[in-house]
Amino acid sequence: MATIRSYKVQKFLERLPQKLSRPVVTSLVACVHCGLCTESCHYVLANPGDVTYAPAYKADQIRKIFKRHIDWTGRVLPGWVGARSVFTDEELEELKDIAFGKCTNCRRCSLKCPMGVDFAVLNRVTRGLLVHVGVMPEGVAVVSKDQWEIGNLMGVLKEDYLETLEWMSEELVEEVGDPAAAIPIDKKDADVVYAINPREVKYDPRTIKDAAKIFYYAGENWTMPSEGWDMTNFGLFSGDDELGGAVARRLFEKVQELRGKKLVISECGRGYRSTRCEGPNWAGMDIPFEMESSVVTMLRYAQQGRIRLDRRKNAISATYHDSCNNARSCGMFEEPRELLRQVVTEFREMYPNRAENFCCTGGGGAMSMSEYAPRRLKSAKVKADQLAATGAQVVVTSCHNCVDGLNDLIRHYGLPMKVTQLVNLVSEALAPAERKTRVHVRHAPVPAFAGHTILVADDEPDTLIFLTAWLEDQGFRALGLTDPLQVLEVVRAERPHLVVLDVHMPCRSGVEVYRTLVREEGEKRPLVVFLTGGGEFELFDRNCHPLPPPEGILEKPVDLNRLGSWLSRVLEDRSKP
Amino acid sequence: MTESALLHFAEHRLQEVALLFMAVVYALRLKWMFSFKFGAERQAPTGKGGKENRRRAVAYSLLNVAMPWAMESTRKNLLFWLQFVVFHLGVAAAITLSFLIPYAPSVVRPRPVVLAFQILTGAAFAVGVLRIARRLSNPYVRAISTPDDLFSLLLLTVWFLFSLLAAPNTPERGEGPLLAFFFLTAFLLVYVPFSKISHYLYYPFGRYFLGRTLGHRGVFPLERTYKPVVP
Numbered sequence: 001m002a003t004i005r006s007y008k009v010q011k012f013l014e015r016l017p018q019k020l021s022r023p024v025v026t027s028l029v030a031c032v033h034c035g036l037c038t039e040s041c042h043y044v045l046a047n048p049g050d051v052t053y054a055p056a057y058k059a060d061q062i063r064k065i066f067k068r069h070i071d072w073t074g075r076v077l078p079g080w081v082g083a084r085s086v087f088t089d090e091e092l093e094e095l096k097d098i099a100f101g102k103c104t105n106c107r108r109c110s111l112k113c114p115m116g117v118d119f120a121v122l123n124r125v126t127r128g129l130l131v132h133v134g135v136m137p138e139g140v141a142v143v144s145k146d147q148w149e150i151g152n153l154m155g156v157l158k159e160d161y162l163e164t165l166e167w168m169s170e171e172l173v174e175e176v177g178d179p180a181a182a183i184p185i186d187k188k189d190a191d192v193v194y195a196i197n198p199r200e201v202k203y204d205p206r207t208i209k210d211a212a213k214i215f216y217y218a219g220e221n222w223t224m225p226s227e228g229w230d231m232t233n234f235g236l237f238s239g240d241d242e243l244g245g246a247v248a249r250r251l252f253e254k255v256q257e258l259r260g261k262k263l264v265i266s267e268c269g270r271g272y273r274s275t276r277c278e279g280p281n282w283a284g285m286d287i288p289f290e291m292e293s294s295v296v297t298m299l300r301y302a303q304q305g306r307i308r309l310d311r312r313k314n315a316i317s318a319t320y321h322d323s324c325n326n327a328r329s330c331g332m333f334e335e336p337r338e339l340l341r342q343v344v345t346e347f348r349e350m351y352p353n354r355a356e357n358f359c360c361t362g363g364g365g366a367m368s369m370s371e372y373a374p375r376r377l378k379s380a381k382v383k384a385d386q387l388a389a390t391g392a393q394v395v396v397t398s399c400h401n402c403v404d405g406l407n408d409l410i411r412h413y414g415l416p417m418k419v420t421q422l423v424n425l426v427s428e429a430l431a432p433a434e435r436k437t438r439v440h441v442r443h444a445p446v447p448a449f450a451g452h453t454i455l456v457a458d459d460e461p462d463t464l465i466f467l468t469a470w471l472e473d474q475g476f477r478a479l480g481l482t483d484p485l486q487v488l489e490v491v492r493a494e495r496p497h498l499v500v501l502d503v504h505m506p507c508r509s510g511v512e513v514y515r516t517l518v519r520e521e522g523e524k525r526p527l528v529v530f531l532t533g534g535g536e537f538e539l540f541d542r543n544c545h546p547l548p549p550p551e552g553i554l555e556k557p558v559d560l561n562r563l564g565s566w567l568s569r570v571l572e573d574r575s576k577p
Numbered sequence: 578m579t580e581s582a583l584l585h586f587a588e589h590r591l592q593e594v595a596l597l598f599m600a601v602v603y604a605l606r607l608k609w610m611f612s613f614k615f616g617a618e619r620q621a622p623t624g625k626g627g628k629e630n631r632r633r634a635v636a637y638s639l640l641n642v643a644m645p646w647a648m649e650s651t652r653k654n655l656l657f658w659l660q661f662v663v664f665h666l667g668v669a670a671a672i673t674l675s676f677l678i679p680y681a682p683s684v685v686r687p688r689p690v691v692l693a694f695q696i697l698t699g700a701a702f703a704v705g706v707l708r709i710a711r712r713l714s715n716p717y718v719r720a721i722s723t724p725d726d727l728f729s730l731l732l733l734t735v736w737f738l739f740s741l742l743a744a745p746n747t748p749e750r751g752e753g754p755l756l757a758f759f760f761l762t763a764f765l766l767v768y769v770p771f772s773k774i775s776h777y778l779y780y781p782f783g784r785y786f787l788g789r790t791l792g793h794r795g796v797f798p799l800e801r802t803y804k805p806v807v808p
Contacts, residue, residue, distance in 0.1 A: 025610060035717050044717075057721050118786075281617065281620065291621070
């Protein structure tokens with residue numbers, strides 16, 4: 001047994017204590033070697049009998065070192081508790097093969113562990129230690145270097161990026177025949193700053209145009225930054241927290257410089273997780289603006305009637321693949337499904353799904369490590385079977401990494417299937433005649449209204465946009481719904497002070513919604529004002545007893561002056577003891 | 578009922594010293610664990626995340642062990658989960674027995690009570706034997722097993738056997754089973770903090786950290802029927 005350590009191993013071991021947090025240490029000491037995690041891993045399922053793919057076995061490679069050097073049980077009786085040190089560069093190479101080549105950090109096993117051991121976090125720690133001493137696949141080194149040096153992980157130069165935006169902008173302007181559809185760059189005080197994945201610039205610029213088209217139709221006040229635009233962060237995959245912090249900080253500072261109100265992250269699992277979830281921690285910054293996935297943005301536009309979607313334009317059967325980072329690590333399960341149902345004629349669920357879905361097998365940076373491609377594609381059999389079982393024509397995913405991973409396995413296994421993203425489908429389903437122009441003139445909020453929330457439910461998008469925009473300009477927080485069936489749910493979740501209800505809505509009239517609010521919420525119900533386009537209506541409950549009258553009734557078209565003074569009065573009355 | 582001085586020592590002083598030792602080592606172990614930083618959480622709550630959801634998520638995470646349907650690994654291995662339940666009920670029964678025999682012998686005098694303890698520890702013994710066989714025969718489990726893993730399992734299985742034999746508490750028929758049970762219990766108490774058996778000390782922390790993190794991000798509690806509320 002070697003007794004002298006190589007310089008790299010020494011540095012590796014010196015770095016180890018710095019990577020240990022309380023949750024990491026708990027994951028290192030808590031494993032009971034029960035083996036229940038084994039069958040959760042797609043590598044294990046595709047390579048039966050090869051124990052080196054088992055999650056506990058992989059985690060044990062760093063656990064052994066931890067026990068030998070940090071945990072006193074392993075320092076006293078190393079052999080007894082399976083503690084073992086490392087000495088040579090060859091051993092680091094073996095560790096690299098496991099940490100980078102046999103795990104995609106998909107976190108599926110972490111959710112299957114009865115003890116709560118977070119295997120993916122342990123693997124990321126191992127990767128970070130190896131990267132610290134320069135032991136990593138070549139692809140990881142190249143991508144990391146590009147992100148450090150050029151500012152994005154594909155080494156896209158600023159002029160190429162801007163040229164691509166200009167190209168897409170021109171195409172969109174030509175398509176819709178409106179110069180106002182041009183992509184705004186570095187616009188100050190925008191409501192939305194949109195950050196993308198460099199893959200979009202290099203391989204899939206259509207997604208940029210599609211997103212721009214959606215923003216245009218929604219009447220959004222948006223912009224794209226000329227620099228710091230890469231929301232992907234290879235620090236997540238390489239385990240390099242310093243790189244993670246630098247990339248996140250670059251983007252956050254750019255949004256602050258532009259005085260953006262919200263950072264919208266294009267469809268990318270790694271981008272969403274590393275920017276929205278991990279970024280503030282790596283960068284050590286408290287973020288003063290909101291961040292959300294473009295999936296949520298698009299869904300909101302659809303729910304508020306800011307865009308109108310026609311699912312018949314995508315007459316396909318589609319299934320949905322949950323990106324590990326979006327779903328298992330960031331809780332985005334239902335939003336993409338909700339949106340997908342609105343843009344395709346047939347949605348087929350894939351099994352297992354959501355938190356139990358299998359990785360696309362291209363995650364964790366696997367697509368940049370060509371030396372492990374045969375191993376990756378072999379393990380992809382699990383995903384291929386899962387996809388084939390749906391019989392769908394298209395698999396939709398909200399992650400660029402998954403797009404590449406899925407395309408690769410679809411080609412490899414000869415599946416009759418295509419991969420696309422929600423942004424493409426939403427753009428395709430847009431009803432062109434319905435473009436809404438939103439008034440962006442912002443008046444100073446009226447202090448009396450600040451902090452008040454108003455929910456507007458109207459099936460007519462024009463009225464909805466008109467009213468919510470006006471209410472926002474008055475300082476209200478305005479929520480909009482075109483679907484009356486969601487009113488009760490939103491009232492319970494958001495507790496608005498006032499609900500504006502259109503009397504005549506399909507499926508359920510405003511009167512029926514009001515009846516439900518009175519019945520379900522009683523005295524806790526918000527103030528209610530009816531919007532009516534004329535005609536009579538009666539207010540009775542199911543037993544023909546008269547309902548208490550709403551706080552107001554307004555006729556369409558709404559007289560804003562009248563509405564303003566009415567709101568002042570009624571909210572003032574309510575605030576009186 | 579008479580007992581020898583050795584048995585009296587094994588039932589009382591030996592247990593007290595062993596328990597004290599275990600408590601001290603556990604306290605040191607926790608102090609060590611808490612010496613590591615926790616790390617600030619700067620991200621805004623995601624989706625349905627937030628303070629209230631974090632609390633729900635932590636509770637969900639901690640109670641996960643009692644919800645075999647919640648995790649695929651237990652849902653698909655219900656028999657394994659049942660073995661886990663039986664095994665840990667056996668542990669609870671044997672620990673209870675180690676207190677009742679010296680301090681409240683009258684409680685374990687009625688035949689049905691003795692029988693209940695024997696059924697629990699006997700079933701746990703059987704599970705222990707099955708688990709030893711699995712650890713030796715399953716290539717995946719064998720590959721990750723340390724000497725401590727195997728020894729801890731053997732130790733508990735033998736302990737179950739002697740707790741089963743000691744349950745009737747009849748020293749007049751021979752003190753062998755009782756002496757073996759109490760000396761084994763004392764050894765176990767001293768050994769546990771250094772072995773994988775101490776996992777129960779880490780369990781609440783491991784599940785808490787996972788629940789807290791994933792609750793903040795809106796992942797936990799996992800709800801298949803969750804409907805989104807878009808702000």
